Amino acid sequence: MTDRTLVRRIAERFREVNGDHPMTAADDAYVTGQFVALEALCASRCRDADEARRLMLAGLLPLPGYLRSDGTEMVPCDLFRLTEAAGGSDRLRAWFTGHWEDGERGEAEWRAYLSGQYVCLHSVTPAHIRRKDELATGIAGTLESAPADPSPEWRAALHARVDELDALEPAFTAYDRLRFGGPTSRDTCVDRPRVLFPAGGPGV
Numbered sequence: 164m165t166d167r168t169l170v171r172r173i174a175e176r177f178r179e180v181n182g183d184h185p186m187t188a189a190d191d192a193y194v195t196g197q198f199v200a201l202e203a204l205c206a207s208r209c210r211d212a213d214e215a216r217r218l219m220l221a222g223l224l225p226l227p228g229y230l231r232s233d234g235t236e237m238v239p240c241d242l243f244r245l246t247e248a249a250g251g252s253d254r255l256r257a258w259f260t261g262h263w264e265d266g267e268r269g270e271a272e273w274r275a276y277l278s279g280q281y282v283c284l285h286s287v288t289p290a291h292i293r294r295k296d297e298l299a300t301g302i303a304g305t306l307e308s309a310p311a312d313p314s315p316e317w318r319a320a321l322h323a324r325v326d327e328l329d330a331l332e333p334a335f336t337a338y339d340r341l342r343f344g345g346p347t348s349r350d351t352c353v354d355r356p357r358v359l360f361p362a363g364g365p366g367v
Contacts, residue, residue, distance in 0.1 A: 167203070169216040170236070176220065177230050182279050184341040186232040193336040194229045196238040197337065201227060215242075217359040223252040225287075226279035228339070238279075241286060262289035282339065283332055283348055291331055295348070302352045306359070313360060322362050329353050 186194075205212040216236075218224035224246065227236040249258035259276065260269030272292060279288045284295060302324050310317065328348075335347045 190338040201236040
């Protein structure tokens with residue numbers, strides 16, 4: 164039987180991290196299509212959902228990416244992938260942070276990972292986190308230094324980065340713009356450059 168106290172504590176922690184923003188019907192539909200209910204995932208993997216909640220509260224597993232409007236905890240289908248790769252929840256932190264040479268950066272990324280807010284990736288792995296950051300930084304820098312009359316080669320290089328980032332990121336939903344306090348990385352680093360510099364066309 165589900166421990167309702169653990170469910171309540173997860174909801175409280177989630178709102179501490181993300182703020183208390185409403186989920187619309189469109190948000191719910193998006194999340195249901197992209198994520199899976201924690202209870203259902205654990206049942207399919209022969210795992211105990213309450214134990215997963217305890218690990219979340221202990222900082223050994225990421226919080227849910229979303230709480231649907233009915234309170235359902237929605238998580239990525241590969242929630243346990245990194246724990247398994249690390250050889251267990253007690254080894255996950257060292258395994259995860261070890262992917263960054265800078266220890267402080269690794270710890271910062273670990274905290275971000277535990278927040279559950281890496282909903283900006285189809286699959287959350289250290290390699291994908293690092294590549295997303297590289298691409299977003301590169302795209303932002305390219306836009307800042309954009310020439311007045313971009314050459315076809317310049318456009319091709321920009322769109323190669325944009326397309327790669329596009330493949331890593333899901334669509335996001337309106338709720339994300341509320342909890343993150345503004346546009347998402349897809350808005351600024353995928354949609355915006357495609358509008359400003361259409362492939363093969365003049366800048367707008």
